[in-house]
Amino acid sequence: MVGAFIGSLLQSALTTALPVIIHDLQIMATTAQWLTTGYMLTTSIMIPATAFLHKRFSTRQLFLVPMSFFLAGLLIAAMAHTFPVLFFGRILQAVGYGVFSSMTQVIILTSFPPEKRGTAMGTFGIASFAAPVFGPTLAGLLTDLINWESIFWISLIVMAVDFLFALKLINNISQPVKMPFDYFSMMLCAVGFSGVMLGISGFGTSGFSSPTVYLPIVVGLLALAAFSVRQLRSQNPFLNLRILKNKEYLVAVLLSCMLLGLMQSGIVLMPIYIQIVHGFSATISGMILIPGAVILAVFSPIFGRAFDKYGIRTIALCGFAVFTASCLGMIFVDEHTPPLFIICMYILRNSGVGMTMMPVFTWGMSKLDQESTVHGTALLNTLRSISGPIFATVFVSVMTKASISFSGSNRTVANAYGIDRAFLGLTIVAALMFLIAVVFLKKKEESKESKEAPEENQN
Numbered sequence: 001m002v003g004a005f006i007g008s009l010l011q012s013a014l015t016t017a018l019p020v021i022i023h024d025l026q027i028m029a030t031t032a033q034w035l036t037t038g039y040m041l042t043t044s045i046m047i048p049a050t051a052f053l054h055k056r057f058s059t060r061q062l063f064l065v066p067m068s069f070f071l072a073g074l075l076i077a078a079m080a081h082t083f084p085v086l087f088f089g090r091i092l093q094a095v096g097y098g099v100f101s102s103m104t105q106v107i108i109l110t111s112f113p114p115e116k117r118g119t120a121m122g123t124f125g126i127a128s129f130a131a132p133v134f135g136p137t138l139a140g141l142l143t144d145l146i147n148w149e150s151i152f153w154i155s156l157i158v159m160a161v162d163f164l165f166a167l168k169l170i171n172n173i174s175q176p177v178k179m180p181f182d183y184f185s186m187m188l189c190a191v192g193f194s195g196v197m198l199g200i201s202g203f204g205t206s207g208f209s210s211p212t213v214y215l216p217i218v219v220g221l222l223a224l225a226a227f228s229v230r231q232l233r234s235q236n237p238f239l240n241l242r243i244l245k246n247k248e249y250l251v252a253v254l255l256s257c258m259l260l261g262l263m264q265s266g267i268v269l270m271p272i273y274i275q276i277v278h279g280f281s282a283t284i285s286g287m288i289l290i291p292g293a294v295i296l297a298v299f300s301p302i303f304g305r306a307f308d309k310y311g312i313r314t315i316a317l318c319g320f321a322v323f324t325a326s327c328l329g330m331i332f333v334d335e336h337t338p339p340l341f342i343i344c345m346y347i348l349r350n351s352g353v354g355m356t357m358m359p360v361f362t363w364g365m366s367k368l369d370q371e372s373t374v375h376g377t378a379l380l381n382t383l384r385s386i387s388g389p390i391f392a393t394v395f396v397s398v399m400t401k402a403s404i405s406f407s408g409s410n411r412t413v414a415n416a417y418g419i420d421r422a423f424l425g426l427t428i429v430a431a432l433m434f435l436i437a438v439v440f441l442k443k444k445e446e447s448k449e450s451k452e453a454p455e456e457n458q459n
Contacts, residue, residue, distance in 0.1 A: 002162040003067060004104050005127035006155050007097030011039060012132040012267070013139035017148040024148070027083050037389075038087060039094045041197050044385040045190045046098025048239045051378040053099060054106060056179055059172045062103050067163050070096030074159060078152035089152075101128075105377050109365055115308055118362050122304015125358040130297035133267065133350070137286030137293075185238035188227035193386060195220020200393045239382075240375040243368060251440045252364020253380055255316075256357070258433045260384045261391025262323070262426055263353050268392045269399065270346060273419045277335050277412055288339055292346035299354025307359035313441045316356050320437050323352025324430040330423040334416040363441075395422045 014021070014035050022032045053062055073092030080086035105124065112120045142150045199217030231237040244250050274285040306315055326349035333342070361380065368376045403411075403418030 001104070001124060001127050003063075003070070003159065003166075004097075004101045004124070005131045006159055006162075007070065007093070007101055008127055008129075008131040009135040009138070010093060010097075010151075010155060011043070011135065012036070013135035013151055014148075015136045015139070017139050017143045017151060020143050020148050021086075025081075025083050025086070031083060034087060035090050037197070039090050040385065040389060041194060042091050042094035043098040043101075044193045044197065044382060046095055047102050047382045047385060048189050048378050049186060050099055050102040050106075051239050051375045052179075052181065054103065054374045055177050056181070059103075059107070060170050063100050063166055063170050064163070066096040066099035066103075067159070067166065068096070069093075070100070071156065071159055071163060074152045074156040078149050078156060080149075102377055102381050105381070106374050109362075109373050109377065110370065114366060117366065118307035118359060119301065119305040121358045121362045122301040122307070125300030125304065125354070126297045129263070129353065129357055130293055130300065133289065133293035133296060136271075137290055140286050179236065182234075182238040185227060185230055188223045188230065189238075192220045192224035192227055193382075195223060196386060197389060200390050237375075239378060240372065241379070243372050243376055243379065246367055247440075248367040249364045249376060251436065252360050252367070253383055255360050255433060255436060256364070256380060257383050257387035258429060258436075259320075259323070259353065259357060259360070261387040262327070262430055262433075263349075263357075264388035264392045265395040265422075265426060266327075266346075266349055268396055269419060269422055270342070272396075272399070273333065273416070274339075274342065277333075277416045277419065278339070280339075288343055289346055291343055292350040295347050296350040296354045299351055300358055303355045304358050304362070307362060311442075312359055312363040313437075315359050316437045316441050317434070319352045319355030319359075320430070320434040321352075322348055322355065324427060324434055326352060327423055327427040327430045331420050331427060333419060333423075335412050395425055398422045398425050 018032045018035070021035070022028070025032075050062075057065075069092050073089045073094075073096065075089075076092065077086050077089030080089055104127075105121070108120045108124055109117060139148075139151050142148075142154070195216040195218075197220075199213045199215070199220065228241055231239055231241045244253070270289060271285045274280050274288055280288070303315055303319070326345050329341075329345045329348070364380065365373060365376055399418040399422035401418075402421035403414045406414035406417045
């Protein structure tokens with residue numbers, strides 16, 4: 001949990017520190033952006049490999065070795081005085097985080113009995129989803145009070161202590177099996193995700209008609225198609241895609257990707273609205289969003305436990321309805337909207353995320369057998385990791401194009417109009433997500449014993 005929290009926090013932490021890093025290292029903004037994009041991309045590439053790694057190595061090896069990479073990356077980044085060194089440190093961090101974050105979920109799903117998995121995964125949601133929301137605010141405060149290097153030094157101290165505890169406490173929960181590594185599948189996976197992410201990252205500035213956008217996307221999609229065909233034909237796949245034939249798991253994947261994509265879009269759009277339309281500083285912007293982050297951290301374990309007790313349908317429908325209402329409320333904001341309303345909408349938004357994210361994930365994973373757990377976790381996390389940037393890029397582009405098309409000359413009003421149009425799009429997708437939940441999410445299934453008892457009594 002501690003390792004996953006720090007790794008997840010560092011995924012978004014540098015967004016508020018980038019202006020200072022740009023000044024200190026004398027680099028362009030487009031270059032600095034790779035400190036976050038490269039981290040996310042490397043994580044996305046490493047996650048699919050965890051299905052193989054979990055079978056090939058012991059639990060201790062699979063935690064301690066990636067953690068060592070992460071610690072080395074933190075130390076290098078903390079001492080960096082040039083961009084290449086800092087970027088190398090970020091890549092090492094992402095390699096470690098991509099492995100041990102997925103492995104943590106596998107440990108939870110295989111160690112806890114089914115009736116307690118919702119509570120355990122809900123607690124894990126604090127690290128997985130609340131940390132990225134806190135990250136920019138904490139990093140902004142550290143950068144203002146000390147320097148940007150302190151972000152890595154403090155993380156290094158926490159992770160070093162966590163590593164020492166892991167040496168004593170982490171036990172093996174599976175026996176490794178010697179098997180060859182499928183390098184070609186790994187290469188196809190890396191090319192596929194890199195192409196899609198690179199193309200999407202340029203969509204907002206260049207548009208789809210630019211070769212720098214559509215060529216990487218086309219190459220990436222072709223590589224992913226080849227990867228998929230290879231996995232479906234393999235008797236021992238690198239990543240088992242056949243589990244998508246499970247309807248409930250497929251629905252969980254779809255809902256999780258939609259929800260995370262909408263959540264990431266809001267994380268990007270809300271600070272833009274607060275800073276550009278209202279003119280608040282980055283620090284004030286972060287403080288406005290803190291109550292919502294706290295609600296997400298509180299709600300995740302509470303509704304994880306509720307899932308264990310009541311099942312998925314009622315919780316998910318209420319959560320998706322709350323989330324959709326928060327998107328709807330943001331359609332009507334302008335430069336005169338009071339900050340208190342924004343705080344309330346963000347609290348409402350994160351309430352919906354906290355109610356649904358981990359219950360939907362846990363429900364989907366519960367539909368797979370024990371042997372498929374590691375593949376299900378890797379596949380779901382991989383798809384979620386790319387859905388966030390894709391959704392965010394699309395809706396930021398909607399905001400930008402709507403602002404440009406606004407007929408008035410007042411740019412503040414035009415920017416507010418762009419935000420409204422972007423949240424209109426978010427509302428439509430959120431409503432579709434709610435409808436999918438209405439159709440496909442069932443009430444809590446009775447246990448096998450409770451179903452068999454009446455039959456025995458009748459006999």
